[in-house]
Amino acid sequence: MDNSMNALPEDTFKILIATDNHLGYSEKNAIRGQDSFVTFEEILQLASVNKVDFILLGGDLFHDSRPSTYCINKCIELLRKYCLGDKPVEIEFLSDQSYHFQYQRNPIVNYEDPNLNVSIPVFTIHGNHDDPTGNKQISVLDILAASGLINYFGRCNDFNKVDIKPILLQKGEVKLAIYGLSHIKDERLGRLFLDRKVTMKMPQGEDWFNILVLHQNRVARGVKNFIPESAIPNFIDLVIWGHEHDCKITPEPIGNNNTHISQPGSSIATSLALGESIPKKVALLQVSKDGFKMIPIPLQTVRPFILDELFLENPQSENYLYEKPSEQAVDQVKQKINEMIAKATTQHKDKSKPAPLPLIRLKVFYHNEQQMFNTVRIGMQFSGRVANPDDMVKLNSITAKEKKAKSKF
């Protein structure tokens, strides 16, 4: 990784990197229904404003493998608005298009179709949310590819081995090889790695910058249920790791070689877990003969998400003053939530727009059952001030938490 890029613009790839946009997530929710689309539009605008050569996505563009008519329509509208136009595409496609796009009736990269005026090509693999479905195994990404709005690649249908041939691109004097690996069940892919049945076919010559884009568990979610970093071949320069929603987009080196991993994270929180509260970003990746540079761009439209814990005071302690422990609990919780809402407000940077209602998740731990209270009622009291009144507060016994903490060791 080299932060001093001296190459000329015509010899530098400029790529917008994002993943896990989960279009259609919670689309029927009156407050949050538009979130996934609004942020996806922000990402497309960033690509447009920064005049990137292309967009590279890491899977889970859609939240459902059978999105609603509304969701597909909305996505097509956005892609058509931002990715068609007169800006010339300055990249050259060197590898065999009839191989990469073999599942399409017209197997060509979209910007070479004489009937379409593409300004920003989008390349994407599929994730576990937008994988092929039905007895004909068609992904909603195939629909976008058929309409000429994206280039869907890296699909492997062989259950016994995975041979990845990279997409080869050239811009000026820089050469880029993109190894796409659409989502495969982690257990199966892990097994194939162990059995040395995953091969990546390096192109001729030595001056290629090699990017692997995949969509798999990086965090161990069970034995053999993730892809160990050691499975990444040494010659890969940069891994774009989709599927993990925590934003760790700044490339981190692994092992003793020059391989770096960038984990962009999702552009929308699809759960109220800690990792989703890390501020969401996309990145501008520049690749030249000097190396690469990855500039994170914080997303402005993402709804603030504040997650915290609250340990209620112990009613058995000496200085406990309240008569009704549940009333004390409600007072303490309300105060805490007010603080969290205030904190969310400070995160809102774009003062030209009103701050969106924040996502709030407070885990409350009680000592005894007298401290328990109605979480639904407290949610209702914050309706209009938070985006998720229905699941804002989670109530747990402190002993359960202590047990859980102990069992980790």
Next chain:
Amino acid sequence: MDNSMNALPEDTFKILIATDNHLGYSEKNAIRGQDSFVTFEEILQLASVNKVDFILLGGDLFHDSRPSTYCINKCIELLRKYCLGDKPVEIEFLSDQSYHFQYQRNPIVNYEDPNLNVSIPVFTIHGNHDDPTGNKQISVLDILAASGLINYFGRCNDFNKVDIKPILLQKGEVKLAIYGLSHIKDERLGRLFLDRKVTMKMPQGEDWFNILVLHQNRVARGVKNFIPESAIPNFIDLVIWGHEHDCKITPEPIGNNNTHISQPGSSIATSLALGESIPKKVALLQVSKDGFKMIPIPLQTVRPFILDELFLENPQSENYLYEKPSEQAVDQVKQKINEMIAKATTQHKDKSKPAPLPLIRLKVFYHNEQQMFNTVRIGMQFSGRVANPDDMVKLNSITAKEKKAKSKF
């Protein structure tokens, strides 16, 4: 209607007329699954070979309002293959595009989009099978329109009145006004007609050829459950009547004026009813200052469909020879079906391709229950020779039929 067209090609609209393609009908059926797509492709090829100015569809392009991913993908692939290309579009759009295409993010006619190279514009209304769905009321046709492959018009969201402003097109010296009325519940539309709350706004000037395209019941399927021909305004020259699947494509005059109705019928049989056994056709409509001409084109790819009735011999009659009436029935039925298959074979004209398995529907009427037989078993015996072994034979009591016939009077 004038069959002697002397106008020059540059002063003659050439339009391919079709309706009710029902893409995705029975798509999971191993034998018939591709039928709707194969015939839709034939229609697009006819449009291409005949170098039409545009295609006009009458609704029910899709069989389901939420088609499978496969079905949407397939439709987009076909439209992209046949409707994009270098053939110049020679028609001029005169009316307000931002009105006609108001439900689109980019409300323009597709062939005027500088980012798309459209060769054959498709104009369509929606039917009752591909109408808007969900709380956002989006039709699968909106997806096709968003991707720039069709022009979806004639949608009315007002439940209290229908004001139809026509699409105005010009080619050379001919002017065409197309009044689009996407499907509305027949009861409601019928009421609105009665209350004189349906208006069609005629354009200025008198030299317009006026086409109304609608998708409603034409046949009375209950009181007030159809649109009477008398509801059609006098100034309409030609009605393209979608929804009714019987092919009656040759224009028929109505009333005392010059209005004609063409009912193209579906391009695939979606039931084994008598009307669906009429040979399927589309038409080439030519409109010039001299008038119009509509040339029916029989579809070659449609699976033959033979429907017939068989009255079993009465076991109580004098010359009844069989010991087991059910055996006699089976013999008679088999012979009849063999004759029907032979008849289907003669309908197959294109000798360059193997004849597709025919659809066969035989209604068998018995006199007493001893004549009943296993229709499933007989279907299995014709498996491989007919397209619908599962529902080939329907068994009914002759007395039930006689009763039904009497009750009609």
